[in-house]
Amino acid sequence: MSQAPEASGLAIGIDIGGTKVAGGLVDAEGRVVRRARRDTPHRSTRPSVVEDTIVDVVEELLASLDQEAVVAVGIGAAGFVATDRATVVFAPHLSWRGEPLRDRLAERIDAPLFVDNDANAAAHAEWRFGAAREESHLVMITLGTGIGGAILVHGEVVRGRFGIAGEFGHMQVVPGGHRCECGNRGCWEQYASGNALVREARTLLVAASPMANDLSIRVGGDASLLTGPLVTEAAREGDQTAVELLTEIGTWLGVGIANIAAALDPGIFVIGGGVSAAGELLLGAARDTYRRQLTGRGYRPEARIVAAELGNEAGLIGAADLARQGATGS
Amino acid sequence: MSQAPEASGLAIGIDIGGTKVAGGLVDAEGRVVRRARRDTPHRSTRPSVVEDTIVDVVEELLASLDQEAVVAVGIGAAGFVATDRATVVFAPHLSWRGEPLRDRLAERIDAPLFVDNDANAAAHAEWRFGAAREESHLVMITLGTGIGGAILVHGEVVRGRFGIAGEFGHMQVVPGGHRCECGNRGCWEQYASGNALVREARTLLVAASPMANDLSIRVGGDASLLTGPLVTEAAREGDQTAVELLTEIGTWLGVGIANIAAALDPGIFVIGGGVSAAGELLLGAARDTYRRQLTGRGYRPEARIVAAELGNEAGLIGAADLARQGATGS
Secondary structure, eight states: OOGGGGGSEEEEEEESSSEEEEEEEEEEOEEEEEEEEEEEETSSSSSSHHHHHHHHHHHHHHHTTOOOSOOOOEEESSSEOOOSSEEEEOOOSSEEEEEHHHHHTTOOOSSOEEEEHHHHHHHHHHHSSSSTTTTTTEEEESSSSEEEEEEEETTTTTTOSSSTTOOOGGGSTTOOEEEEEEEOOSBBBBSSHHHHHHHHHHHHHTTTTTHHHHHHHHTTTOOOGHHHHHHHOOOOHHHHHHHHHHHHHHHHHHHHHHHHHHHHSEEEEEEEEEGGGGHHHHHHHHHHHHHHOOOTTTTTOOEEEESSSGGHHHHHHHHHHHHHHHHHHH | OOOOOOGOOOOOEEEOOEEEEEEEEOOTTTTTEEEEEEEEEOTTTTTHHHHHHHHHHOOOOOHTTSOOOOEEEEEEEEEEOTTSSSSSOTTTTTTOOOOOOHHHHHHTOOEEEEEEEHHHHHHHHHHHHHHTTTSEEEEEEEESSSEEEEEEEEEEEOOOHHHHHHHOOSSSSTTTSBBBBOOBBSSSGGGGHHHHHHHHHHHHHTTTOOHHHHHHHHHOOOOOOOOHHHHHHHEEEEOHHHHHHHHHHHHHHHHHHHHHHHHHOOOEEEESGGGGGGGGHHHHHHHHHHHHHOOOTSSSSSOOOOOSGGGGHHHHHHHHHHHHHHHHHH
């Protein structure tokens, strides 16, 4: 069956994280039919460089299409997005400050554009197509460079008064703790993110701890080569130090989840983002701590803690689907 | 103008806190036209003793009426109330555990009954009649024996999946910190409540700290006689130690508010409960800390932090008005 250009049914989703820009052509059932990706420009570069990267990814995806148009382009950005879904107010890991991202991109991309927080996008995707289908009260936690978060009630993103709700990663869990990119100390994301995992692993290597022998061998003694996926791989292969490092991240994850449960009382927590690839190594520790720390435990129903089903693509799938919804009303 | 019994326009509100049961006859404009109060039975007593106290207060208020009936009775309880608005799931400071409070009271009180969390009730009252009129996104913090909390979005109480949202007092702010009645350690209410204020003041007295000379004189050297209002009075009269104690409570209040702002991004925080009688001594310190600690500060709109306008009566006014709304649909 041939289709009019505007009826391809495809939307583009772009997920801008602290380290990568991932794009995809997404159909109405949430399937990614084509992909493109770039490294995220360093936060010290001008905002326009990030915009160039986004346009580049969109053009690559459009070039793969034969005559068809896309119904909309959705951007999921690791930053505070205003309720207008056009302006990035602040991005701890990127160079945007009050950036009119939608207007800037609209000059260069010819399709309806919607900007959203990346975790809002991921939460929408998991609710629509993934681990939280038919759940009325969902909290999404994305563990990547930092921690993203989102709240969905009856399928609607809870945005707060100014659009910035769900920034759980910047709740303080340790008074006077580690310094965070956001300027504060002791933020949750300094204890339960990919950055935290790598920081702790590198500390052991730099100190030449005998605990870190196995990890050290994996990177030829060069601590700067350590990454989160490498620690996860070592843990999977039985390295006890790597297991301990992931357990510690999972424990802090559980502390924060218990705090969010006290405040928001959701029915389910969906854990996504790159670090969640560690699976039960991480989630097991998180669940144990959550159960030990939840206020009123034993006397109240408890939210489930589950892994995201859409993996690292939740953000781009959700950004595409939210944009489709914004452009077509369905 | 004469009225039919059922059209008195009055509802009864009962606020059950950790130390007192306060009741009032409340008209449709939120005015309290008559009051009654009792001490809260100790948490070690049977749940039925608290019910006796509630029935007692309701009967005293009804006895003051001449022929008229009330449209509804609302109970605001310092505990986790299920979404059925009938069952108290858990109460850290009271003896209720899965208590079917509405059904038990319905056997003894002949009027439509609604049970709500006390902070939800206070938030509703402040939104309808007090400090947060016309605000779309409100967070209420009540500082009493512990910390109560509530979330209102567009005038609706956000209850969460199981009815227990808004229990901010049991978010952990200090890992391994003070033990809380809820069973955990380091809960916010162990640092920013009336209990925290009294604990810290008594510690100084018991240690015979020279810092506590003035406070000690006020209670004849008997630390057990120290109360929150007494510390507030000393601070008002210029005692520097009392000022420091209240500033510390205010500082922790600001820490928690910044955390809640990161998660929920409200437009206004309303601070109520007995301890809020300390006014700017408390709120000044809270605002300073909040501004220093808010993630993205300087790059985002900030919620206001204001004192409740309805004082200690917000809970009973809100409980009455929520019950009226439940019974009459208006």
